[in-house]
Amino acid sequence: EDQVTQSPEALRLQEGESSSLNCSYTVSGLRGLFWYRQDPGKGPEFLFTLYSAGEEKEKERLKATLTKKESFLHITAPKPEDSATYLCAVLLSSGTYKYIFGTGTRLKVLA
Amino acid sequence: GAGVSQSPSNKVTEKGKDVELRCDPISGHTALYWYRQSLGQGLEFLIYFQGNSAPDKSGLPSDRFSAERTGGSVSTLTIQRTQQEDSAVYLCASSFTGSGYTFGSGTRLTVV
Numbered sequence: 627e628d629q630v631t632q633s634p635e636a637l638r639l640q641e642g643e644s645s646s647l648n649c650s651y652t653v654s655g656l657r658g659l660f661w662y663r664q665d666p667g668k669g670p671e672f673l674f675t676l677y678s679a680g681e682e683k684e685k686e687r688l689k690a691t692l693t694k695k696e697s698f699l700h701i702t703a704p705k706p707e708d709s710a711t712y713l714c715a716v717l718l719s720s721g722t723y724k725y726i727f728g729t730g731t732r733l734k735v736l737a
Numbered sequence: 738g739a740g741v742s743q744s745p746s747n748k749v750t751e752k753g754k755d756v757e758l759r760c761d762p763i764s765g766h767t768a769l770y771w772y773r774q775s776l777g778q779g780l781e782f783l784i785y786f787q788g789n790s791a792p793d794k795s796g797l798p799s800d801r802f803s804a805e806r807t808g809g810s811v812s813t814l815t816i817q818r819t820q821q822e823d824s825a826v827y828l829c830a831s832s833f834t835g836s837g838y839t840f841g842s843g844t845r846l847t848v849v
Contacts, residue, residue, distance in 0.1 A: 669840030729779040
């Protein structure tokens, strides 16, 4: 069964304390892996797409990487405004274009 | 418009009533999706529209749920005879095929 698992469920960091969020996947075939940020009361906001192992994408303090089994979202020197839930999703290479989402990591950055 | 627009933003309904949720996608996006997000749960796929193709309805949880997309644009998700377990945030997203979604802010449905 195709599955996406994110860890940890919740993470508290001090401002400036770098860390990584994990998204592991077991799928029949991967067309792409997507990272989203979700603030309370809002829909998820698209961050990155990764298509192949070894690929990396960066945006401000965030860097996403991809291997054949997992993806990491590295957060360097986070700020309180980075507090949000981070979701990953996989797009399968077979079937229709629907995404399988993980349950997310709730990140809280303390000033 | 500039983003995906959903209405209403909040809906409280009595058990057994029907509700309609509306989604206005980004102009030109060919794909439209409905997801459901319950407290502490991941996003649950409901239905996917792609151009003029038959929709992928494989995620609809029961025959009380239906959706349509008129003219390749606006979509309506209808829930008949609502139950308390239908309470959730219903999210609509649109995209070009295979690219990242743009989500709306969702409709928070509460069935009392």
